Amino acid sequence: GIQVEQSPPDLILQEGANSTLRCNFSDSVNNLQWFHQNPWGQLINLFYIPSGTKQNGRLSATTVATERYSLLYISSSQTTDSGVYFCAVGPFGGYQKVTFGTGTKLQVIP
Amino acid sequence: DSGVTQTPKHLITATGQRVTLRCSPRSGDLSVYWYQQSLDQGLQFLIQYYNGEERAKGNILERFSAQQFPDLHSELNLSSLELGDSALYFCASAPGGTGYSPLHFGNGTRLTVT
Numbered sequence: 001g002i003q004v005e006q007s008p009p010d011l012i013l014q015e016g017a018n019s020t021l022r023c024n025f026s027d028s029v030n031n032l033q034w035f036h037q038n039p040w041g042q043l044i045n046l047f048y049i050p051s052g053t054k055q056n057g058r059l060s061a062t063t064v065a066t067e068r069y070s071l072l073y074i075s076s077s078q079t080t081d082s083g084v085y086f087c088a089v090g091p092f093g094g095y096q097k098v099t100f101g102t103g104t105k106l107q108v109i110p
Numbered sequence: 111d112s113g114v115t116q117t118p119k120h121l122i123t124a125t126g127q128r129v130t131l132r133c134s135p136r137s138g139d140l141s142v143y144w145y146q147q148s149l150d151q152g153l154q155f156l157i158q159y160y161n162g163e164e165r166a167k168g169n170i171l172e173r174f175s176a177q178q179f180p181d182l183h184s185e186l187n188l189s190s191l192e193l194g195d196s197a198l199y200f201c202a203s204a205p206g207g208t209g210y211s212p213l214h215f216g217n218g219t220r221l222t223v224t
Contacts, residue, residue: 033212041198041218045112048212086153088213097166098143098213100153 002027002091004101012107013077021072021104023087031090034072038083077108116216128189131219135203142184148197191223
């Protein structure tokens with residue numbers, strides 16, 4: 001099956017700092033999503049971005065499908081950004097499972 | 111609020127028992143996905159249903175089964191429970207079944223097997 005690798009595994013930021021999270025995947029995908037799992041365990045869909053660039057407030061994401069990676073940018077980080085960020089991908093073709101990476105655990109300190 | 115409803119929120123049961131987890135998808139969504147999240151295994155895909163039919167299968171144990179009903183709600187049945195089945199179980203829904211749409215997750219059911 002498709003392999004998904006995320007880096008870095010852990011990240012500690014001072015409030016106000018910027019960061020870039022990376023997701024590499026091993027095969028062509030028709031579905032790439034970024035999720036934030038908050039400290040209460042809720043999984044929030046941040047972006048559906050199989051290709052191109054999207055922005056939502058302080059967050060933006062870019063997927064370069066031909067090179068099999070995606071980046072999530074967090075600017076002016078806040079303590080509420082803490083949690084785990086997951087990348088999830090689904091390969092081309094029919095009804096396929098959506099596979100999650102192992103996540104990046106982010107801690108934003110005041 | 112994602113619009114996906116999972117019940118119960120918490121479940122504590124003993125080894126060897128059987129439990130049923132329930133999921134109601136967002137209005138209009140035809141696909142339901144089940145995931146298991148444990149500390150050492152991350153988020154593992156279990157199974158996907160689309161409009162009542164099984165469409166994709168992942169690392170689902172034979173002791174586990176699921177179904178999607180005509181009203182599109184889904185149930186995940188876990189039997190002969192073991193300590194290692196303790197985990198957070200998530201349901202997600204999507205409009206279609208082929209993956210060309212975002213997943214929206216419920217808040218999960220935390221299962222503790224003692």
